Amino acid sequence: MERESMNEPVFGIYIGGVKHNAVTSPSMMRTVFSAKAATPRNQVLGQALQNVFGDRSLIQKMDLDRNQGVSDKASTILNEEDFVTEASAAITRLVQRDMSNLVSFCRSIVDQCPWERGMSGVEVPEEDQTVCEANLFALMSNFIGHITSTFLMGEAFVENFPNLSEDLGRIDDCFVTLFAGTPRRVPHPAASAGHAASDRLRHVFSIFHRAFTAWDDGIDAGIELRDLDDVSELVKDRMRTFRKLELSSGASAAAHLSLYYxxxxxTTKITFWTITHLFAEPSLLDQVRKEISSYVVASRPSREETGFPFDEPPRLSLDIEKVLVSCPLFQSCYYETVRLHSAGMSFKKLASDLILSESAEEAAYSLTEPRTYKFAKGEDIVVPHGAYHHDARYFSNPEQYDPLRFLVTDPVTGKQRADPSILAPFADGLYGSTNNGFTERAILTFTAGIVALWDIEPTSGEFLPVPGHKTSWGGFPTNQGAAGEDEVEDDRLG
Incomplete structure (x- = not known):
């Protein structure tokens, strides 16, 4: 990579025809994050919002309206304690309710759960009713998408639009092609499939915009989306902000789709990677199961207890708050997954001049004196988190999955705890840090439920293989000779 060949912690790269100053020094990264950003936001994020999700300067408009007290507060709400508590409790309730039906063991598609259909490829062998075969990544994507959508958008929305997760996956598969501005007419599969999926999803969110507007005014929203009481406060706040800005249903749909994605x-990807690493290493899986066993409990009442002549589905009891404070190894597995599998970048357009200085410790790695770099107001800076997270100077054996690197001993209590500061700073998404309070709890809740309630193994081989990556937003290019996430097929669940 450029940093290694030039032995420089800062170098210039062109993204979308615009020069960006790439910063890879951890100390400089922290300074960049503390610097004030100019508006409108970075051109790369604007290009993603426009070309992939159909946004027409909506986000920039809301940024400019901040002085009038009207803005999109999504990134703020996602870290507010009240919202995180509400969201965590709601996701936990849904996971406890539905996790035992991750696969229903029903052969008929009519009897299967919504997330089992389509690309999940769930099949129940004739000879064994206690296992099934499925595309693990597609199944988990559909399940997580269904649960998360239920919390964000409400039960009525999910019941009426059951195929959202698959279209969202299509957008992710085609993200790079769409981001480049490839027109629909170009004879490229990713262009036609990506544009079609984006159009379908924006249409769905346009319907939601009109229904919510009617519902919020006390008017009958129609039979499909009549009951919207259980829509999350995050979405309700955005909808009311959009109404103040007098946005059309189409403009609102583009903004909703980008946040939804x-x-x-x-959440889907990091949960998937955490699960595959745990089931690929049985000894680590045993340790995690033992650690969370007091707070994540799977049980099944006997026929004698229920009085019914058949077995009830398993029950799941999950206390995510206790997991967060009492299960450092489990948390460390999550942080290591983020380090190893997230290749996000953060962008910032400077609102004023900025000076970045390298620390003496970092300079010593390169056998140089500490270096200083000056940037002018208006310049673009990009922080490639993946480059730092895979740098052998800061992480020993960086390509190895090793959760223990995040375990530290508290000098006061003598107990171990997970230390995310080793990984900081986290990558940014379209709406701020991807490590917000909402996503961390959601990922740990989904992972804990699967680990406690299910066994997963490959149809061939002894251990579940950890597949390679596919090229997507915030991800690494595909590893040659390895399957991408969407190619993980025929795993057995029981």
């Missing part, structure tokens, strides 16, 4: 795709 940002939250669900990140």
């Amino acid at each position: 940002d939250l669900i795709e990140h």
